[in-house]
Amino acid sequence: MSGDFVVSLAESDPSEKFRRLIEVGLALTSESDLSTLLGRILLEARRFTCADAGTLYLVTKDGRLQFSVVQNDSLDHSEVLVGNGSSPVTMEISPTSIAGCVTVTGSTLNIPDVYEIPGTCGFHFDRSFDLKSGYRSRSMLVVPMKNPKGKIVGVIQLINARCPGSGKDTAFSSDQEELVLCLASQAAVALDNARLTGDLRRSYAEAIHHLAKAAEYRDKDTGRHIERVGRYAAAIAGAMGLPQDYISDLLLAATLHDIGKLSIPDCILQKPGKLTSDEYREMKCHASLGGEILAGSENPVLRLASEIALSHHEHWDGSGYPHGLKGDEIPVSGQICAVADVFDALCSARCYKSAFGMQESCEILKQESGRHFSPAVVDVFFRIKDRISEIREEFA
Numbered sequence: 220m221s222g223d224f225v226v227s228l229a230e231s232d233p234s235e236k237f238r239r240l241i242e243v244g245l246a247l248t249s250e251s252d253l254s255t256l257l258g259r260i261l262l263e264a265r266r267f268t269c270a271d272a273g274t275l276y277l278v279t280k281d282g283r284l285q286f287s288v289v290q291n292d293s294l295d296h297s298e299v300l301v302g303n304g305s306s307p308v309t310m311e312i313s314p315t316s317i318a319g320c321v322t323v324t325g326s327t328l329n330i331p332d333v334y335e336i337p338g339t340c341g342f343h344f345d346r347s348f349d350l351k352s353g354y355r356s357r358s359m360l361v362v363p364m365k366n367p368k369g370k371i372v373g374v375i376q377l378i379n380a381r382c383p384g385s386g387k388d389t390a391f392s393s394d395q396e397e398l399v400l401c402l403a404s405q406a407a408v409a410l411d412n413a414r415l416t417g418d419l420r421r422s423y424a425e426a427i428h429h430l431a432k433a434a435e436y437r438d439k440d441t442g443r444h445i446e447r448v449g450r451y452a453a454a455i456a457g458a459m460g461l462p463q464d465y466i467s468d469l470l471l472a473a474t475l476h477d478i479g480k481l482s483i484p485d486c487i488l489q490k491p492g493k494l495t496s497d498e499y500r501e502m503k504c505h506a507s508l509g510g511e512i513l514a515g516s517e518n519p520v521l522r523l524a525s526e527i528a529l530s531h532h533e534h535w536d537g538s539g540y541p542h543g544l545k546g547d548e549i550p551v552s553g554q555i556c557a558v559a560d561v562f563d564a565l566c567s568a569r570c571y572k573s574a575f576g577m578q579e580s581c582e583i584l585k586q587e588s589g590r591h592f593s594p595a596v597v598d599v600f601f602r603i604k605d606r607i608s609e610i611r612e613e614f615a
């Protein structure tokens with residue numbers, strides 16, 4: 220957000236600006252985190268115009284304008300996300316405000332000095348922010364963010380254009396109008412995209428949760444086993460420094476580890492006592508069955524879930540099933556979920572066993588480090604034991 224960078228862009232030649240516009244548009248489209256995206260849109264618009272400050276408004280579902288990002292290089296809080304979370308600050312879409320007028324008409328407003336708006340205009344500048352902050356708003360460029368369907372999804376309001384060389388106050392040029400309008404429509408596409416990605420993720424997280432629940436339903440008295448296993452696995456992966464995307468996928472995917480138990484008959488699954496060796500052989504099929512049920516998806520969460528279902532009963536020393544993989548032949552997701560799953564099974568009562576206490580369960584993990592489990596994963600588990608205990612209580 221440095222002034223130097225702003226200057227160099229506004230001075231650059233037209234083809235350079237055009238190239239930059241395409242680059243920025245592409246970068247925006249690949250950003251799926253909504254608040255990061257909104258901040259970038261406003262920042263890029265200000266870079267194209269050397270604007271000292273700016274506000275990005277979004278049109279809400281109930282037809283209001285929401286202050287979503289405020290940036291100001293001259294004031295202390297250079298970037299403020301307004302009302303992020305609990306109570307977003309919104310205002311009515313009224314043609315008497317500047318942003319409201321642009322939302323209603325869909326036309327750009329380029330105003331040399333907002334304190335000199337003629338009374339005949341129908342809209343006026345609200346000076347309350349200036350009065351509170353001591354800031355002097357002068358030139359303003361306000362453009363609609365119109366998506367390809369022609370719907371206005373937000374408004375970019377740029378405040379106080381500066382001369383590239385001297386840094387003096389100036390008005391926004393008509394070239395800049397066009398550039399920002401172009402950026403704003405690319406931003407509208409990116410915004411739709413980020414919202415859809417968010418909705419999609421929430422819907423499939425919900426679908427996965429129901430699927431996992433359905434599988435667990437027949438496996439009596441496991442309580443919130445699947446949720447705990449997901450949380451433990453995510454916490455371990457976090458402490459191992461794995462990437463955030465992987466961690467959030469793992470949180471969902473791990474809950475499906477025993478989906479293959481759907482194909483195991485009740486008389487085995489719910490048998491109160493010890494399984495015969497034939498019964499255990501059949502039970503062990505749940506790993507490869509789960510892998511198959513989830514195989515062949517393009518979706519990263521389902522791909523990971525398939526990998527976990529298949530590999531969560533492999534042992535570090537090669538004595539596990541279904542493939543007898545050894546050490547790092549076992550996918551890291553399977554190494555993590557083995558610890559998460561067994562720890563939770565040990566701490567819980569099952570139809571065939573009573574629960575061990577925390578201490579005894581931990582002893583077993585320690586003993587099995589390097590035999591059943593990856594030593595590195597067991598080490599991480601003990602490093603975050605407090606967090607593990609918290610999860611255990613939270614999802615009891």
Ligand code: C2E
Binds near residue numbers: 491565583
């Ligand atoms: P589960 O109950 O979710 O247990 C998962 C894993 O936790 C087990 O995988 C095992 O590695 C570990 N585990 C569970 N309880 C104990 C325990 O008391 N001591 C130790 N050292 N480890 C324990 P495993 O053995 O491959 O079993 C897979 C699934 O087969 C179990 O899932 C359970 O549904 C079923 N199962 C295993 N043994 C019996 C049994 O004797 N009777 C019945 N009815 N089901 C069993």
Ligand code: SIN
Binds near residue numbers: 274316344345348
């Ligand atoms: C406006 O009247 O739309 C501008 C409001 C503001 O910047 O505070």
Ligand code: SIN
Binds near residue numbers: 450451453457606610
């Ligand atoms: C963590 O604890 O670091 C992530 C897993 C969770 O949200 O419980």
Ligand code: FE
Binds near residue numbers: 476477505531532
């Ligand atoms: Fe299992």
